[in-house]
Amino acid sequence: MTTTSSKIVFTGITGLLGGYFLKTKKSGYGIIGIGNKNISQNNDNFFQIDITNKKQVLDFINKINPSVIIHAASIGNVDYCERNPDEAYKVNIEGTKNIINAAKKARAKIIFLSSNAVFDGNNPLYDEKALSSPIDIYGKTKKEGESLIKMSGLNFVILRLMTMYGWPQAGGRGNPVTWIIDKLKTGEKINVVSDIYNNHLWAGQAAEVIWEILKKDIKNETYNIAGMDCISRYDLALKVAKIFELDPSLITPVTSDFFKSIAKRPKNTCFNVSKMETQLGIKAVSIDEGLALMREESK
Numbered sequence: 001m002t003t004t005s006s007k008i009v010f011t012g013i014t015g016l017l018g019g020y021f022l023k024t025k026k027s028g029y030g031i032i033g034i035g036n037k038n039i040s041q042n043n044d045n046f047f048q049i050d051i052t053n054k055k056q057v058l059d060f061i062n063k064i065n066p067s068v069i070i071h072a073a074s075i076g077n078v079d080y081c082e083r084n085p086d087e088a089y090k091v092n093i094e095g096t097k098n099i100i101n102a103a104k105k106a107r108a109k110i111i112f113l114s115s116n117a118v119f120d121g122n123n124p125l126y127d128e129k130a131l132s133s134p135i136d137i138y139g140k141t142k143k144e145g146e147s148l149i150k151m152s153g154l155n156f157v158i159l160r161l162m163t164m165y166g167w168p169q170a171g172g173r174g175n176p177v178t179w180i181i182d183k184l185k186t187g188e189k190i191n192v193v194s195d196i197y198n199n200h201l202w203a204g205q206a207a208e209v210i211w212e213i214l215k216k217d218i219k220n221e222t223y224n225i226a227g228m229d230c231i232s233r234y235d236l237a238l239k240v241a242k243i244f245e246l247d248p249s250l251i252t253p254v255t256s257d258f259f260k261s262i263a264k265r266p267k268n269t270c271f272n273v274s275k276m277e278t279q280l281g282i283k284a285v286s287i288d289e290g291l292a293l294m295r296e297e298s299k
C-alpha cells in the first residue's frame with residue numbers, strides 16, 4: 001500500500017479530472033498540482049509548469065521528490081490536435097517524455113491517463129488485451145504515450161478513460177454533457193450524432209479509480225475505465241434533457257457524416273469494464289446515476 005505520507009504530483013490539476021480528484025480527496029495524501037494557463041495563483045500547492053520544458057519539469061520534480069506522479073496533462077481536444085499536430089506531439093509525447101525522465105530521477109511511480117481514442121471503434125467491446133489502432137492524431141499521441149510509459153522501466157499504471165462528463169473548472173474545456181446543457185438552456189436547436197457510441201464516464205468515477213489505484217498500490221497494469229451504458233451521443237442528449245429538465249424536442253438525430261469535423265471519430269469505442277470492476281472493486285456508474293450526481297452538484 002502507498003504510505004499515508006505519500007506526496008503526489010498531479011499534472012493537469014486544472015482539468016476536468018484534476019477538479020474531481022481534488023473534490024474526492026482522501027486524507028493522508030499531499031497533492032501538488034501542475035497546470036499551465038489556468039493555474040490559480042492563490043494556492044500554495046499548485047504550480048505553473050510547462051511540461052514541454054524539460055529542465056523546468058526536472059528541477060520541479062527534483063525539488064518535490066514525489067512518490068507518485070499522476071500524469072493527466074495533455075491536449076485532449078481531438079479536432080485541435082488534428083489541426084495542430086506539432087503542438088499535440090509536443091505536449092502529449094515530448095511532455096510525457098519529460099515527465100518520465102523526471103520520474104526516473106525521483107524513482108516515482110507513474111499513473112498515465114490514456115484514452116478510448118487508442119481504439120479504431122470497429123470492434124467493441126474493448127478490453128485491456130484488445131489491439132490499439134488509433135485513427136486520429138490525438139489517439140496516436142496517446143498510444144505513443146502508453147508505449148513510452150511501458151518501456152520506461154518505471155512502476156506504472158495506465159488508465160484508458162472513456163469520454164468523460166462533469167463540471168469543468170474555471171477556464172477548463174467543456175464536454176458533451178455541458179455542451180448539450182448550454183445549448184438546450186438557451187433554447188438552441190441541436191443536431192446530435194446517433195451513430196457514435198460510448199459508455200460515457202462520470203469524472204467522479206474516474207477520480208475514485210485513481211484513489212483506489214493509490215490505495216491498493218497497483219503496479220504495471222492497464223485498465224479500461226468507463227461507465228455502465230454503451231449509448232449513442234443522441235441517446236445521451238435525450239437523457240441529459242430529461243435529468244436537467246430541458247426541452248428534448250430541440251434535439252435532432254443525425255449521422256456523423258452530417259458534421260464536417262476535421263478528425264474522423266471512431267464509431268464505437270465502448271469498453272468492457274470487468275477488469276476495473278473485479279480487480280479494483282469499482283462499479284461502473286450508469287448514465288442516469290452520473291447525470292443525477294452532476295445535477296446534485298449544481299444545486
Ligand SMILES: NC(=O)c1ccc[n+]([C@@H]2O[C@H](COP(=O)([O-])OP(=O)(O)OC[C@H]3O[C@@H](n4cnc5c(N)ncnc54)[C@H](OP(=O)(O)O)[C@@H]3O)[C@@H](O)[C@H]2O)c1
Nearest residue numbers: 012014015016017035036037038050051073074115163164
Ligand atoms: N476528458 C475526456 O473526455 C478524456 C477522455 C479520455 C482520456 N482523457 C485523458 O485524461 C486526462 C485528463 O483529461 P481532462 O479532460 O481532465 O483534461 P483537460 O480538462 O483537457 O485539461 C488538460 C490539462 O492539461 C494541462 N496542460 C495542457 N498543456 C500543458 C502544458 N504544456 N504544460 C502543463 N500542463 C498542460 C492543462 O493546464 P491549463 O488548463 O492550466 O493550461 C489542464 O490542466 C488527459 O490526459 C486526457 O487526454 C480525457
